[in-house]
Amino acid sequence: MVEKLQKIWLEGEMIPWDEAQISILTHTMHYGLGAxxxxxxxxxxxGKSYIFRLKEHIDRLFDSCKLTLMAPRFSRDQVMTACAEVLRANNLEEGYLRPLIYIGDGAMGVYAPNNPIRTAVMAWKWGAYLGDEALKNGIRAKVSSFARHHVNISLAKAKLTGQYTNSVMAKREAKLGGYDEAIMLDATGYVSEASGENIFFVKNGVLHTPDLSCSILEGITRDTIIELAKDEKIEVREGRCNREQLWLADEVFxxxxxxxxxxxxxxxxxLIGPQGSEGIVGPITKRLQTRFFDIVRGSDNSHPEWLTKI
Ligand SMILES: Cc1ncc(COP(=O)(O)O)c(C=O)c1O
Known part of the structure; x- marks a missing residue:
């Protein structure tokens, strides 16, 4: 359960956590359109705190609004400032930020073009999402019976509240089956992404991942890893792949x-991996994971453009 903190930014004001309440008639609650x-x-x-790739996240948030024809009341700069302020107001040196742009109450029909577009930013403490053990030794995944949305059924490049019913169902199926995470195929049977993550695999030293025309969220961590792989002179190929390529991969992350x-x-x-090292975290995964953590938590200053000091 999320630990209750002090403040939430709602519609331009920093208010006490318990007072950040919304109407049950909130349009997004009923129809799932929120970014x-x-x-x-x-x-x-x-010893200082930095938000990782803040600008890219806020750009994606506004792209999600553009794709769904929602016009936010606040500017990108205002939402970025709110993110830093929420961390400060809650004395969070490390944490997870959740900006949310949603359709407020008013008309109850699906169309509701005049309902207010509201903005909130909250934050909470969040350790390793899949656990520390997962980061160290890896997880057990299952290819889901739930397919990822077809590109013409929803908006793969938008991070939208309602779209996550698909992820929740896949995740529940995986967890109830004794696995840690669900890997989802697209509607034509090719690999898409996991319930809340992008996917990569390594074969013969080359790093592969589905390309951006696929039904995947354009992950900011995905982009980070592609950049770091380039820094490390690891060849990256973006393209379509199938589940057998995952089963026979040298490494998957x-x-x-x-x-x-x-x-x-x-x-x-x-078990993933070449004969003799099945189920063991591979060298390219380790290298990229180490680079990632050296940048976000350590003292690798090779990408200052990704860090916003608060
Ligand atoms: C479905 C899905 N794919 C991929 C990602 C990874 O995106 P990012 O690296 O920008 O967090 C997420 C998480 O936001 C996600 O929910």
């Missing part, structure tokens, strides 16, 4: 703001 982000703030080796860089040690009861 949100998940952003992390880390305390680095220098997931990326996401919450899950960070989480190795996958097993998919559908097949």
């Amino acid at each position: 949100f982000e998940g952003i992390r703030c880390y305390k680095r080796k220098d 997931l990326t996401g703001t919450a899950a960070e860089v989480t190795p996958v040690r097993e998919i559908d009861n097949r």
